[in-house]
Amino acid sequence: xxxxxxxxxxxxxxQILQAKHNFATGGNTFKLALYNNSASFTAATTAYTTTNExxxxxxxxxxxxxxxxQGVSTSGTTALTDFSDLSFTTATITAFGALIYxxxxxxxxxxxxxxxxxxKTSTAxxxxxxxxxxxATGAIIRIA
Amino acid sequence: xxxxxxxQMPNPIVKTSDFGGLSCEDLSELCTDKIIGVAxxxxxxxxxxxxxxxxxxxRTVFEYLKQAKRAERATCIQICAQGGEQDAANLLRRA
Numbered sequence: 001x002x003x004x005x006x007x008x009x010x011x012x013x014x015q016i017l018q019a020k021h022n023f024a025t026g027g028n029t030f031k032l033a034l035y036n037n038s039a040s041f042t043a044a045t046t047a048y049t050t051t052n053e054x055x056x057x058x059x060x061x062x063x064x065x066x067x068x069x070q071g072v073s074t075s076g077t078t079a080l081t082d083f084s085d086l087s088f089t090t091a092t093i094t095a096f097g098a099l100i101y102x103x104x105x106x107x108x109x110x111x112x113x114x115x116x117x118x119x120k121t122s123t124a125x126x127x128x129x130x131x132x133x134x135x136a137t138g139a140i141i142r143i144a
Numbered sequence: 145x146x147x148x149x150x151x152q153m154p155n156p157i158v159k160t161s162d163f164g165g166l167s168c169e170d171l172s173e174l175c176t177d178k179i180i181g182v183a184x185x186x187x188x189x190x191x192x193x194x195x196x197x198x199x200x201x202x203r204t205v206f207e208y209l210k211q212a213k214r215a216e217r218a219t220c221i222q223i224c225a226q227g228g229e230q231d232a233a234n235l236l237r238r239a
Contacts, residue, residue: 125161142151
């Protein structure tokens with residue numbers, strides 16, 4: 001199997017309506033874990049798993065890195081939230097995609113599946129995941 | 145019926161480097177992307193102006209990142225030298 005799409009899991013949409021995620025400053029802790037090409041995440045993905053996660057290297061440890069939230073804001077009639085870019089340093093990593101999950105909520109529920117579109121590799125270097133600008137049309141999570 | 149729609153998730157961008165950190169070129173590009181976004185449906189004249197402005201901002205950010213890098217390296221060299229690590233200081237000086 002492989003990463004095929006960047007998608008918001010259906011379970012996350014349900015959990016938003018159940019108030020299980022808090023993206024506000026001081027809210028929940030969200031993490032991003034990297035995966036190899038054997039991972040097969042889809043809209044049906046529900047939670048973080050260690051299966052097929054890349055090995056620890058440099059500043060990358062099992063479970064991935066903690067994302068810095070940028071709070072919740074609005075632009076026009078769209079509500080949005082975003083994260084700061086996340087970097088792993090001195091790391092030898094090959095990853096095909098990532099999973100954002102809620103590390104505070106019980107069961108580490110999935111928030112987003114990110115498909116890198118191919119292998120991304122760093123060798124004793126920096127591996128940076130760049131999030132789009134926090135706008136009504138570009139932010140990683142938007143509700144219109 | 146009230147319709148609540150999640151926007152389509154954008155594909156993430158990944159930047160990587162080997163045997164060291166990201167380059168000033170990469171970082172200045174990432175920084176500029178956060179500061180300036182040009183809508184694809186903007187009028188051509190505005191898009192051109194925005195593009196020109198974006199290039200200027202990126203050049204400026206790039207120059208200051210280079211200066212920051214040099215300044216940080218100079219500090220590291222001094223820390224090594226004052227700590228009696230002359231070989232490390234020389235290594236950094238030559239790198």
